[in-house]
Amino acid sequence: MDYTKQIKEIAGKLFSEEKIDVFIGYRNSGFDENQVPVLIHHYQDVDQLVFTEKSVFNLTNYLKYEHTRNKRVGLVVKGCDSRALNLMLTENQVKRENLYIVGIACEGVVDEAGQKAQNCLECVMPDSVVFDEMLGTPSGKREYQVNADIRELDGKELTERLTYFEEVFENCIRCNACRHSCPLCYCDKCCIDQETSTLYHGANTTSSAFHALMTWSLHLAGRCVDCRNCEKACPSHLPLHLLHKQNEKVVYENFQEHQAGMIEGDRGAFYKYSMSDPDDFIM
Amino acid sequence: METEVIEKIVSIEKPHLEAPPDWQPVIMGILCNWCSYAGSDLTGTSRIQYPPNIRIIRIPCSSRVDPWFIIKSLQTTADGVLVSGCHPGDCHYISGNYYARRRFLVTKKLLNFVGYHEDRVQFSWVSAAEGQKFANVVAKVTEDIKKLGPLRLYKKENS
Ligand code: SF4
Ligand code: SF4
Ligand code: SF4
Ligand code: SF4
Numbered sequence: 001m002d003y004t005k006q007i008k009e010i011a012g013k014l015f016s017e018e019k020i021d022v023f024i025g026y027r028n029s030g031f032d033e034n035q036v037p038v039l040i041h042h043y044q045d046v047d048q049l050v051f052t053e054k055s056v057f058n059l060t061n062y063l064k065y066e067h068t069r070n071k072r073v074g075l076v077v078k079g080c081d082s083r084a085l086n087l088m089l090t091e092n093q094v095k096r097e098n099l100y101i102v103g104i105a106c107e108g109v110v111d112e113a114g115q116k117a118q119n120c121l122e123c124v125m126p127d128s129v130v131f132d133e134m135l136g137t138p139s140g141k142r143e144y145q146v147n148a149d150i151r152e153l154d155g156k157e158l159t160e161r162l163t164y165f166e167e168v169f170e171n172c173i174r175c176n177a178c179r180h181s182c183p184l185c186y187c188d189k190c191c192i193d194q195e196t197s198t199l200y201h202g203a204n205t206t207s208s209a210f211h212a213l214m215t216w217s218l219h220l221a222g223r224c225v226d227c228r229n230c231e232k233a234c235p236s237h238l239p240l241h242l243l244h245k246q247n248e249k250v251v252y253e254n255f256q257e258h259q260a261g262m263i264e265g266d267r268g269a270f271y272k273y274s275m276s277d278p279d280d281f282i283m
Numbered sequence: 284m285e286t287e288v289i290e291k292i293v294s295i296e297k298p299h300l301e302a303p304p305d306w307q308p309v310i311m312g313i314l315c316n317w318c319s320y321a322g323s324d325l326t327g328t329s330r331i332q333y334p335p336n337i338r339i340i341r342i343p344c345s346s347r348v349d350p351w352f353i354i355k356s357l358q359t360t361a362d363g364v365l366v367s368g369c370h371p372g373d374c375h376y377i378s379g380n381y382y383a384r385r386r387f388l389v390t391k392k393l394l395n396f397v398g399y400h401e402d403r404v405q406f407s408w409v410s411a412a413e414g415q416k417f418a419n420v421v422a423k424v425t426e427d428i429k430k431l432g433p434l435r436l437y438k439k440e441n442s
Contacts, residue, residue: 153396162296162398162436169437191351210437211358214393218350221389243393250392255385270389273381278388279371283407283420 001107003051003135007076010102010133014074015043020100024062024075026055037062051076056109056117058227060085063094064186074100078109080119082128083225083261084183089130090267093186103128105136119226119241122147124259144252144259147245171236172209178240179216181233184223192216213243221247222269223260254278294432295400308428311356311364312339312421313348315380318369318410325414333418334425337365345369346379350390353404357394359439363403363428365420370408380408402427403434 011023027038027048035054039062040046058081062068077085082103088094105127108120120126122145127138153161179185179192192212217224217240224244231240251258251269255277258269292302314320320341326333338361342348345368356364366387374380387406395401405427407420 158395158398158400159296159298161396165397191349205440207358207437207439210397211354214354214397215349215351218354218386218390218393221393222385243397246393246396247389250389254388270382270385273378273385275371275381277381277385279384281388281391281406282384283405283423 001051001053001104001136003104004049006135007049007051007102008046011040011049011074012043012046014100015040015046019072020074021071022068022073023049024059024068024073025049026051026057026059026076039067051104053107053109056111056232058084058181058183058229060088061181061183061229063088064183070098072098072100074102076102076104077128077131078104078106079123079126079128080106080225080227081183082130083125084227086130086261086264086266087184087223087225087268088186090261090265099132101128101131101133103131103134105134105138107136117228118148119228122226125262129262130264141262144257146249147241149239149242150245150249153242166206168238168242169209169213170206172204172206172213172238173236174204174209174212175235176212177233177235178213178230181229182220182224183227183229184220184225185216213240217243217247220244222251222255222258224248225260292429292432294435295430296398297435300433300435302433306433308336308362308425308433309360310337310421310424310428311361312337313352313356313364313366314339314341314409315345315347315368315375316341316343317375318373319345319367319407319417321411322367322409322413322417325411326417329414331414331418333421336425336428337421344374344376344379345383346376346386348383348386350386353390353394357399357403357434358437362434363405363424363431365405365407365424367407367409367417367420370410373410398436400431402431 014020023040025038026035028050029036037057037059038048059075060081089096108116111117124142124144192215195208195211255269294300348366353364368380368383391404394404405424409417
């Protein structure tokens, strides 16, 4: 999967026709094999752009920050990223007419070890669902499967799961990078900051991590698109996908097979309801 | 000579932790204004007894319950949480409780997934006319939480 040439051409064309103010893409990091996101503002910088299976980040995250607000933006989205973009559009975070979307029919990205990433193995929609231009050959929707780690943890006893998650929450340093790197966490005032942002106040306790991560993942339940931007940002390498995948599973199994951001205009699972939703757990 | 057997109460999630001898559970009750809160009022005015372990806060509608409220309660004083709203079809705002029950299910399952006993967080529909039901629900939840013992997970240090 290498669309470097096409993306350079497209970005160059957009700049020379003055259709965009900024283009969000990937460039080589310069000091290792990895890629980093880059915001291109001028035609002469277009040559920096690359796209390969190392283009792991979700660029729609940059749409929520000031440097792209109310500007005309071109960006590259893979399948999962485009689902996040779909939700941002539905939730009125960006204007469609300000965007030029280069969709990718994705063949999967690699993790740090160079293997195909877990979320790509289980990907339900590799093709971009919203785009102005599509690169590659679409392969279509795939069957949902329960995450392998969730299946394993589900088979364990309550106390074993507790021990496991205690260690997870203990290792969180409350840097909030997970929240900042998620395109769907765009609130100006976020309630998890009530436990004061803690690198400064020494409150990076297990308790505060539990509070923050649980609240955060429940705010993303039925919206998370499994791009794993959060997990890649986490300096402690915590398995944050476990919380999201668990919620995703409950949502899929109970709420008419809801999958976040698949259809244009479709809202998160918590913003709609059905008369047949499960009720038997309520007295 | 017979000796009195005192059954020790331990936390279900942390069996090595024992409850102090005079321990009483604290239950956070989150009740919607139009049905459950009015129902609890009726319980009081009808002089029906119910356990005093519940601490009630009133909210406008069960869909006002951000899962955050439940997490926050569990992280601070509460040993258990009861959230109650209007019966399906009775919502003062027509559909608030339908939205709410989706969140309740996901919250309950996630808490169970990270190691909470599933009875720590419970939900009920209580209408303004169901004073007796409210008393029964509180009695049941209190009984359940007493069996589970004190909650000792992820508690804030000074709570
Ligand atoms: S999750 Fe799917 S769309 Fe996203 S990078 Fe992996 S294969 Fe591509
Ligand atoms: S965690 Fe919740 S409140 Fe905070 S930014 Fe995300 S969605 Fe908003
Ligand atoms: S929570 Fe993580 S995986 Fe889910 S959409 Fe946000 S960044 Fe992506
Ligand atoms: S990025 Fe990782 S360490 Fe930082 S707050 Fe999130 S989970 Fe904790």
